[in-house]
Amino acid sequence: MSTPNSPERGTPDWWEARYQSGEIPWDSGIVPPEVQTLVASGMARRGWALDLGCGSGVSSRFLAQHGFRVVGVDLALSALQRAGRAAQDLALPAYFCLADVADLCFLSIEATLALDIGCLHALPPERRVVYARSLAQRLAPGGLYLLYGLGPAPSAENGGAGGPPGLAAQDVAVFVPQFHLRWAQHGRDRERASTWYLFERA
Numbered sequence: 001m002s003t004p005n006s007p008e009r010g011t012p013d014w015w016e017a018r019y020q021s022g023e024i025p026w027d028s029g030i031v032p033p034e035v036q037t038l039v040a041s042g043m044a045r046r047g048w049a050l051d052l053g054c055g056s057g058v059s060s061r062f063l064a065q066h067g068f069r070v071v072g073v074d075l076a077l078s079a080l081q082r083a084g085r086a087a088q089d090l091a092l093p094a095y096f097c098l099a100d101v102a103d104l105c106f107l108s109i110e111a112t113l114a115l116d117i118g119c120l121h122a123l124p125p126e127r128r129v130v131y132a133r134s135l136a137q138r139l140a141p142g143g144l145y146l147l148y149g150l151g152p153a154p155s156a157e158n159g160g161a162g163g164p165p166g167l168a169a170q171d172v173a174v175f176v177p178q179f180h181l182r183w184a185q186h187g188r189d190r191e192r193a194s195t196w197y198l199f200e201r202a
């Protein structure tokens, strides 16, 4: 919940404040095994990759170290500055843009891979439809899209403790018919259900 002095949850200022204050439990510095496995499998054709809601660029750097040219998109400037500096220090082909993941029209690339680790699940439902349409325009036919999201937030009546709204199974219908679901892996992330999805652009 926001107070008169704190930005509303999920707004650009709220994300920026999280990075500035260091309240970023998701930023462990670890590349998720699901990302590592996909890249090692060779299923993802090398080319441009998009890291949507890239944060400080941990996965962006990994992709750039494994044959991709990467565009990371985020709306928290502090996170992007960290991502940019780290990529520059390592001379990696990773570029970072301050932008909304639901509006990728400023890009002219056709990516072969897109990642979203914990960004879509924080967007309000009406933005998800726009996001899916925008992503479909930037992903090549046959391109892969790896998505990680928490399940739906428990309601306040059931003791829900805030956090992002989350993704229910039916929410991924926004990707039909431009994307085919290859697989979904269900798990748990602390007290919430979570799922990894792999989609292929039709």
Ligand SMILES: C[S@@+](CC[C@H](N)C(=O)[O-])C[C@H]1O[C@@H](n2cnc3c(N)ncnc32)[C@H](O)[C@@H]1O
Binding pocket: 015, 016, 026, 027, 028, 052, 053, 054, 055, 056, 058, 073, 074, 075, 076, 079, 099, 100, 101, 102, 116, 117, 118, 119, 122, 123
């Ligand atoms: C939970 S963090 C995950 C960051 C990164 N993917 C990682 O795994 O470390 C979600 C990220 O999405 C970004 N974000 C949230 N809404 C966004 C939007 N509409 N456009 C761009 N980035 C957004 C936040 O600033 C934050 O960096």
